[in-house]
Every structure is written in structure tokens, then in C-alpha cells.
Amino acid sequence: MSLLVVGSMAFDAIETPFGKSDKIIGGAGTYIAWSASNFTKPIKQISVVGGDFPLEQLDALSTRGVELEGVQIKKDEKTFFWSGRYHMDMNTRDTLETQLNVLENFQPVVPESYQDCEFLMLGNLAPAVQRSVIQQMKKRPKLIVMDTMNFWMEIALPDLLDVISMVDVLLVNDTEARELSHEFSLVKAAHKIMEMGPKYLIIKKGEHGALLFHEKHVFFAPALPLEEVFDPTGAGDTFAGGFIGHLAKTKDISFENMKTAIIMGSAMASFCVEKFGTQRLTEITKADIDARLEEFVQLVNFDIDLV
Amino acid sequence: MSLLVVGSMAFDAIETPFGKSDKIIGGAGTYIAWSASNFTKPIKQISVVGGDFPLEQLDALSTRGVELEGVQIKKDEKTFFWSGRYHMDMNTRDTLETQLNVLENFQPVVPESYQDCEFLMLGNLAPAVQRSVIQQMKKRPKLIVMDTMNFWMEIALPDLLDVISMVDVLLVNDTEARELSHEFSLVKAAHKIMEMGPKYLIIKKGEHGALLFHEKHVFFAPALPLEEVFDPTGAGDTFAGGFIGHLAKTKDISFENMKTAIIMGSAMASFCVEKFGTQRLTEITKADIDARLEEFVQLVNFDIDLV
Numbered sequence: 001m002s003l004l005v006v007g008s009m010a011f012d013a014i015e016t017p018f019g020k021s022d023k024i025i026g027g028a029g030t031y032i033a034w035s036a037s038n039f040t041k042p043i044k045q046i047s048v049v050g051g052d053f054p055l056e057q058l059d060a061l062s063t064r065g066v067e068l069e070g071v072q073i074k075k076d077e078k079t080f081f082w083s084g085r086y087h088m089d090m091n092t093r094d095t096l097e098t099q100l101n102v103l104e105n106f107q108p109v110v111p112e113s114y115q116d117c118e119f120l121m122l123g124n125l126a127p128a129v130q131r132s133v134i135q136q137m138k139k140r141p142k143l144i145v146m147d148t149m150n151f152w153m154e155i156a157l158p159d160l161l162d163v164i165s166m167v168d169v170l171l172v173n174d175t176e177a178r179e180l181s182h183e184f185s186l187v188k189a190a191h192k193i194m195e196m197g198p199k200y201l202i203i204k205k206g207e208h209g210a211l212l213f214h215e216k217h218v219f220f221a222p223a224l225p226l227e228e229v230f231d232p233t234g235a236g237d238t239f240a241g242g243f244i245g246h247l248a249k250t251k252d253i254s255f256e257n258m259k260t261a262i263i264m265g266s267a268m269a270s271f272c273v274e275k276f277g278t279q280r281l282t283e284i285t286k287a288d289i290d291a292r293l294e295e296f297v298q299l300v301n302f303d304i305d306l307v
Numbered sequence: 308m309s310l311l312v313v314g315s316m317a318f319d320a321i322e323t324p325f326g327k328s329d330k331i332i333g334g335a336g337t338y339i340a341w342s343a344s345n346f347t348k349p350i351k352q353i354s355v356v357g358g359d360f361p362l363e364q365l366d367a368l369s370t371r372g373v374e375l376e377g378v379q380i381k382k383d384e385k386t387f388f389w390s391g392r393y394h395m396d397m398n399t400r401d402t403l404e405t406q407l408n409v410l411e412n413f414q415p416v417v418p419e420s421y422q423d424c425e426f427l428m429l430g431n432l433a434p435a436v437q438r439s440v441i442q443q444m445k446k447r448p449k450l451i452v453m454d455t456m457n458f459w460m461e462i463a464l465p466d467l468l469d470v471i472s473m474v475d476v477l478l479v480n481d482t483e484a485r486e487l488s489h490e491f492s493l494v495k496a497a498h499k500i501m502e503m504g505p506k507y508l509i510i511k512k513g514e515h516g517a518l519l520f521h522e523k524h525v526f527f528a529p530a531l532p533l534e535e536v537f538d539p540t541g542a543g544d545t546f547a548g549g550f551i552g553h554l555a556k557t558k559d560i561s562f563e564n565m566k567t568a569i570i571m572g573s574a575m576a577s578f579c580v581e582k583f584g585t586q587r588l589t590e591i592t593k594a595d596i597d598a599r600l601e602e603f604v605q606l607v608n609f610d611i612d613l614v
Contacts, residue, residue, distance in 0.1 A: 088491065184395065187534045208515040211532060220606050222527040225518060227494045259609040293611055299527050300607045302566040304600055 003248040004114055004141070005032050006046040006133050007123025007237070008103060009053065009071065013083035014233050014276060016090065021231070024277040025057050027080065028123035028147065031234035033066045034281040035241025035268045036121070038289060040248040041065025044114045046133060048102045051075040060282065069111045077102045090229045091206050110136040118142040119248040122167070123237060124149050127159035134166055143253050145169040146198075147240050150176045165197035169258075171240055173204045186211065187218070200258065202243070204236055212262050214255050221262040222299055224270040224292070231276045235269040238281065242268030267292045310555040311421055311448070312339050313353040313440050314430025314544070315410060316360065316378065320390035321540050321583060323397065328538070331584040332364050334387065335430035335454065338541035340373045341588040342548025342575045343428070345596060347555040348372025351421045353440060355409045358382040367589065376418045384409045397536045398513050417443040425449040426555040429474070430544060431456050434466035441473055450560050452476040453505075454547050457483045472504035476565075478547055480511045493518065494525070507565065509550070511543055519569055521562050528569040529606055531577040531599070538583045542576040545588065549575030574599045 007029025014021040029047045036043055043066045049058075051074065058068055081099040086092070108129055120141040122130040130146060146167040152160045153176065164170055170193065174186060180196075181189035190201050190213040201213045207229070209222040242265035243258075250257055270292060274280045314336025321328040336354045343350055350373045356365075358381065365375055388406040393399070415436055427448040429437040437453060453474040459467045460483065471477055477500065481493060487503075488496035497508050497520040508520045514536070516529040549572035550565075557564055577599060581587045 185534055185536075187532050205515070208512070209529070218532055218606060219609070220529040220532070221609075222516070222529065222607075225494050225525055225527070227492055229492075256610065260611055263609055263611060297611060299525060300529075302526070302528075302570050303563070304567055304570060304604060 002042050002044055002117050003036060003040055003119045003121065003244060004044045004046065004110075004117035004133075005029055005036065005121045005123065005241075005244075006108060006125065006130065007032050007121075008080050008125060009047045009049050010080040010082060012081075012233060012277060013096075014231055015083075015085040015096075016231055017086065017088050018228075018230060019276070021276040023081070025054070026082065026234060026277055028125070028234075028237040030061075030278060031237035031272065031281070032121055032123050032241035032244070033061055034064070034278050035238040035272075036245030036248070037061075037064035037066060038268070038284075038286070039242070039245030039264065042067050044070060044117055046070035046108050046110065046114070048072040048074060048106045048108075050077040050079040050102050053079045067113075070109065070114055072102075072109070074102050084233070086232065090232050108133050108136075115139070118251070119244055120144045121240060121244040122146040122163075123240065127152055127156050127163045131159065131163045131166070134163070143168050143247060145171065145240065145244050147171040147236065148176070150179055153179050161196060164193075167198055168253075169200040169202065170198040171202045171204065171236070173206070173236070177201075177203045190218075200255075202262065204239065206232070206235075210239070210262055210266060212258060214258075217255060219255075219259045219262065221259070221266045222296070223266060224295060224299065226270065226273065229273045232273050233277065235272045238272040239265035239269040241265070263293065263296050267296055309349050309351055309424050310343060310347055310426045310428065310551060311351045311353065311417075311424035311440075312336055312343065312428045312430065312548075312551075313415060313432065313437065314339050314428075315387050315432060316354045316356050317387040317389060319388075319540060319584060320403075321538055322390075322392040322403075323538055324393065324395050325535075325537060326583070328583040330388070332361070333389070333541060333584055335432070335541075335544040337368075337585060338544035338579065338588070339428055339430050339548035339551070340368055341371070341585050342545040342572075342579075343552030343555070344368075344371035344373060345575070345591075345593070346549070346552030346571070349374050351377060351424055353377035353415050353417065353421070355379040355381060355413045355415075357384040357386040357409045360386045374420075377416065377421055379409075379416070381409050391540070393539065397539050415440050415443075422446070425558070426551055427451045428547060428551040429453040429470075430547065434459055434463050434470045438466065438470045438473070441470070450475050450554060452478065452547065452551050454478040454543065455483070457486055460486050468503060471500075474505055475560075476507040476509065477505040478509045478511065478543070480513070480543070484508075484510045497525075507562075509569065511546065513539070513542075517546070517569055517573065519565060521565075524562060526562075526566045526569065528566070528573045529603070530573060531602060531606065533577065533580065536580045539580050540584065542579045545579040546572035546576040548572070570600065570603050574603055
């Protein structure tokens with residue numbers, strides 16, 4: 001009945017126009033777990049870290065209800081490392097350095113105790129790794145959500161298309177949707193991508209919000225206009241965590257409930273960008289989240305009498 | 308009790324990645340009047356055209372309830388002409404040619420029969436022209452809405468700031484908001500601009516929707532995701548026409564009603580871009596508009612139970 005999350009747990013070093021972080025904790029799996037843990041537990045995590053990964057970070061996740069049996073610790077190897085620099089618009093960034101380390105030969109193993117999971121969140125990783133997790137599940141989860149990025153479109157497209165054909169919900173950003181579909185119009189892109197397999201497609205547009213497509217339907221969730229975006233790293237993963245967390249909590253995978261889930265994801269992402277790394281996600285309370293959700297309601301609420 | 312619209316009436320020649328128009332009817336005042344005429348009448352128009360402007364275009368506006376006493380026809384001069392080419396993203400364009408013609412020495416005159424107008428829409432024009440209209444009004448209108456563009460920020464900033472200080476609602480796009488405020492964050496930009504005078508600020512973001520700011524409040528209206536944007540020319544003016552048209556119809560200038568007005572403006576803009584120039588605006592019916600508004604409701608409607 002629980003949520004299985006697959007994703008990297010990593011070190012990041014981030015530069016933005018507003019500052020520079022030390023080597024801090026990052027990784028899609030980390031952000032997803034922190035975010036989703038506000039909605040549901042247990043969360044059954046699959047990942048891999050090196051001997052240099054701080055155990056207190058794993059403990060912090062444990063106390064949030066994140067089970068770590070599926071997190072491999074390779075004592076003699078080093079954790080995945082990424083560093084990047086954001087441009088002034090905070091929507092584009094350059095990768096300064098990538099050290100794959102433990103991710104290079106990552107073979108995910110789904111523990112027996114994870115086999116009951118009904119919700120599977122595949123964080124951004126090599127498509128072959130994502131597929132391996134799906135294939136290890138003895139019973140297909142009720143809902144499989146997949147995040148990916150343009151990098152895999154460029155170096156592993158056949159694998160990527162194969163995994164895309166196996167999932168229910170695909171998450172990409174607007175640039176990636178265009179690259180994957182060869183369509184400029186996001187509406188046309190969405191319909192082409194849904195023909196590749198997923199019944200639902202979420203197109204993330206950063207500060208411009210997110211679109212959810214399903215058959216002929218479309219839903220738009222705004223991003224909260226913020227005074228300051230301090231660090232966008234992990235915002236997409238945090239969004240995914242809030243989305244799948246709400247679905248796993250409510251066990252309702254209707255289009256209507258996915259709309260609510262996207263607002264939850266957007267609210268969580270709006271916290272993520274307020275500080276470097278996962279910092280803000282480790283601080284927020286239920287009251288903070290409720291207040292933020294109320295801001296979203298106010299942001300888009302309007303009255304129209306259609307006679 | 309009626310709406311006064313000031314704005315150019317012009318010829319445009321437009322190139323997009325999808326096609327090329329002949330010399331067609333355009334101008335901010337034209338788009339605003341066509342759009343607003345779906346909501347309110349009479350509309351009292353102030354503009355200037357040359358002897359080459361087709362009288363049947365003026366007649367068509369007349370039959371929509373647009374009064375033309377304030378439209379000067381300079382028989383021996385030529386109408387303002389603009390031609391431009393849109394880039395693939397349809398958000399950016401290059402001006403190919405501008406012929407000011409009758410606009411060069413335009414001195415607007417507010418007829419006596421226009422003095423009862425409670426709503427004043429200042430379409431994009433030289434700030435000195437906009438100011439002249441405000442100054443000719445014996446009684447200040449209940450609501451003054453002003454559109455402008457970056458061009459005036461660059462060549463007539465002192466005049467522009469003067470007019471901005473006299474209006475209630477300012478409309479700019481995101482780039483212009485940043486240029487005017489010297490702030491990158493749109494939230495910070497909005498607060499700086501509201502300190503210049505306007506109690507309300509609308510920041511248009513094209514395909515990414517529009518934001519309405521007032522004091523500490525913010526409202527977001529999405530743009531409808533479209534399969535195809537055929538020609539974005541006039542979309543901002545059409546938006547403004549729907550906005551002021553709804554306010555003039557309802558005579559309610561509360562923040563709540565401005566939210567509704569922005570959705571009306573967004574719906575009208577979504578029609579505008581479907582064909583070249585004003586073509587689509589001259590075709591649509593009340594039923595088309597209602598159906599489009601229903602799409603907007605569906606697009607952003609979600610349920611959240613905050614306990």
C-alpha cells in the first residue's frame with residue numbers, strides 16, 4: 001500500500017547569482033523523499049551512495065518514515081557528485097562537473113519488503129535503471145510515475161522510449177517535451193507523447209507553472225510568484241514528490257485528484273527554491289504547507305457566472 | 308457611463324513562421340474596440356487615420372456600438388503603418404518597418420459628448436498623447452487603465468513616468484516590468500511600479516498568462532494552451548479590451564471583479580491569435596466566448612480541502 005521511490009542520492013555544489021553553496025546533499029531521490037514524506041509513509045527508497053555519504057542524512061530520512069533497505073551503501077566508492085551554475089534568469093544552468101561514481105554501475109535491487117508498493121515514483125536516472133525496477137516488481141504497481149531529462153533523450157533514446165511506454169504518468173519540462181515530440185506547440189507535443197504510452201503527461205514550465213494533459217483534457221497549475229528564487233535545484237524532484245505523495249496518501253488516481261496533486265507538488269516546489277538544497281524542505285511544517293496551499297487557492301480563484 | 312478608448316488605428320503587415328499577411332487593419336485602438344464591444348456599448352473612440360483608411364472598417368466598428376466622433380480622418384495624409392516578423396517562438400518579433408504618418412503630429416481631441424465617460428482605456432501611444440486625453444477630461448474617470456511599451460521607456464521616460472503616476476491600472480509585459488523597475492523578480496518589480504502611482508499592475512506574460520498585483524495581493528490568470536498560435540499581433544490590446552470591457556459593463560472596480568476581468572481579457576486574447584489581425588475578433592459570438600470561458604474554468608479549477 002505504500003510508495004516506492006527510485007532516485008539518486010548525491011552531493012551537489014551550486015552557484016547562483018545570489019551565492020554559492022558548499023558541497024551539500026542533493027539527488028532526485030533525496031528531494032522526492034523529503035517532499036513526499038509530508039504526505040505519506042512509509043516511503044520505500046531505492047538508491048545508491050558511497051562511503052562518504054553522511055549517515056545522519058540517512059537517519060534524518062528514516063525519522064521521516066523513509067525506509068532504506070533498498071539504499072545500497074558502497075563503502076569503498078564515492079557518492080554521485082554534480083556541480084552547476086545558474087544564469088541570471090534562474091531557468092537555465094550550466095553543468096560545471098559531473099562525477100558519476102557509484103551511479104556508474106548502479107544495479108537497483110528491489111527488496112522483498114518493497115513488493116507491496118502500489119505507487120512507484122521513478123526519479124530521473126538512466127532509463128535502464130528505471131526499467132529494471134519496473135521489471136523486478138512481481139505485481140505491477142497501481143500507478144507508475146516517471147521523471148526524466150533531455151540528457152537521456154540524447155544518449156539513450158531507445159531505452160527511454162521503452163520505459164516511457166511502460167508508465168502511467170510522464171514528467172518532463174517544456175524544452176524536453178519539444179525535444180521528445182519534435183513539436184513546438186506544447187499541446188501538439190503532449191498528444192504525441194501520450195501516444196508513446198503514458199495516459200497522463202505533466203509538462204513543467206518552472207516559474208511559469210505546470211500543465212497536466214490527459215486525453216482531451218488539460219489542467220494548468222501556476223507557480224507561486226516569489227520575491228526571490230534562491231536555488232532552483234531539486235524543484236522538479238520536489239514537485240514530483242508532492243505529486244506522488246498526495247496520490248499515495250489519497251489512493252485516488254483520478255484526473256480530478258491529479259489536479260490537486262499537482263497543486264501539492266507546486267506548493268512543495270515553492271518551498272524548495274527558498275534556500276540552498278534540501279534545507280527548506282527539512283524545516284517546513286504542516287501549517288506552513290497549509291498556508292502555502294491557501295496562497296495557491298487565492299492566486300487562481302476567480303468568479304465567472306456563465307449564463 | 309461609458310467607455311472611452313484611445314489608441315492607434317493602423318495598417319499592419321505581418322510575417323510569422325506560418326504565413327504572411329497582406330496589408331491588414333491593425334492598431335491598438337482597433338483591437339481594444341473590437342474586443343471591448345463584446346461586453347459594453349457605447350464605446351467612444353479617439354484615434355487618427357489617413358485618407359487611405361477604409362471607411363467600411365469604421366462602419367463595421369460603428370455597427371458594434373463604437374462611436375467615432377473622436378476619430379480624426381486626415382484626408383491628405385497616410386495611416387500609421389507597421390510591419391514585423393515573428394520568430395519561431397512567437398514571443399519575440401522584429402520590426403521591419405514603421406511609418407508614423409498621421410501619428411507623427413497626433414493631437415487628440417476629446418469631444419464634448421465623450422465627457423461623461425467613467426472608464427478610460429489608454430492604449431499604447433506616446434505618453435504625451437495619453438496625458439493630453441486625461442487632461443482634457445473635465446471630471447476624472449472612475450478608472451483609468453494604461454497600456455504602454457518598452458519603446459517609450461527608452462525615448463520618453465520622463466513623460467511616461469508622469470502619465471504612469473496619473474493612472475489606476477498599468478499594463479506591461481514581463482520584459483517591460485523588469486526594464487521599468489530595474490528588478491528581475493516580477494514580485495519586486497510589481498511593488499516598485501505600484502510605488503510609481505498605479506494601485507493595480509497587470510504583468511502580461513504572453514503564452515504564460517498574466518499576473519494582477521494590488522497591494523499585497525496577487526492573482527494569476529493562465530493563457531489557454533493552444534494547438535497553434537497563428538498571429539500574436541494585437542493579443543495584448545485584445546486582452547486590454549476584454550479587461551476594460553468587462554469592468555465598464557459591470558461598473559465594479561473591486562480587486563475581485565478585476566480577476567474576472569482578466570479572465571475575460573485572456574479569453575478574448577486566445578481568440579485573437581487564431582487568425583491574422585482582427586479577423587477572428589470580427590467573427591466570434593457570445594456563445595463562442597462563453598464556451599471559451601468555460602475552458603478557462605476547467606483549466607484552473609481544482610479542489611483542495613484545507614482542514
